[in-house]
Structure formats: structure tokens, C-alpha cells
Amino acid sequence: MRRAGIGIGVSVSSGAGPALIANNMISDVVRGAVMGMDRKRIVTGDLMQSGAKDYRHITLAGNNFRSRPL
Numbered sequence: 221m222r223r224a225g226i227g228i229g230v231s232v233s234s235g236a237g238p239a240l241i242a243n244n245m246i247s248d249v250v251r252g253a254v255m256g257m258d259r260k261r262i263v264t265g266d267l268m269q270s271g272a273k274d275y276r277h278i279t280l281a282g283n284n285f286r287s288r289p290l
Contacts, residue, residue, distance in 0.1 A: 223248045227285070232256035232264060232275055240279045247286040254280060 221227040227246035230239050246253040246268075256264030256275065265272060268285050 221246045221249065221253075225249065226251045226255045226262070227253040229255050229257040229262070230267070230278055231258070232278075233258045236277055238277045238279070240281070241283060242279070242281040244283045246283065253283070253285040 221244065227249045228241055228244065230241060241254060251262065252266030253268040254266060255262050256267060256273075256278075267273075267275070267278065267280065268283065
């Protein structure tokens, strides 16, 4: 993913099933690399950032993220 509002949106809605987000290159995104969504609404910060809330049903592995230059 490159040059987008968000890189990947993943459901954190009640009852959401397991999700694997792996081996992606994400760069130059405005709001975040991996964002938790409740339907069409962003409800988390960037799940790729250190200290982000852990969602047991989401596995993040091997993703590379380069932040947008200021």
C-alpha cells in the first residue's frame, strides 16, 4: 500500500473473526498503517505502533511500514 489515507483496515467490531495481516509493505499513508475499524468508522490508533492495544483475533507479522515524510 502506498500513498493512501490508511494502509489496511481490519475489523475490531464485536464478534469479528480472526484476521492475519502479514508481509505487507506500507508507506506514505496519512492516518496509519493498520487501523481498527467498526464497519466504516476508524476506532483505534495505528495498530502497527508500539504500545497499541492488542486484539487477540488479529495477527500482525512481517509487515514493513515507512511513515509519511513531514
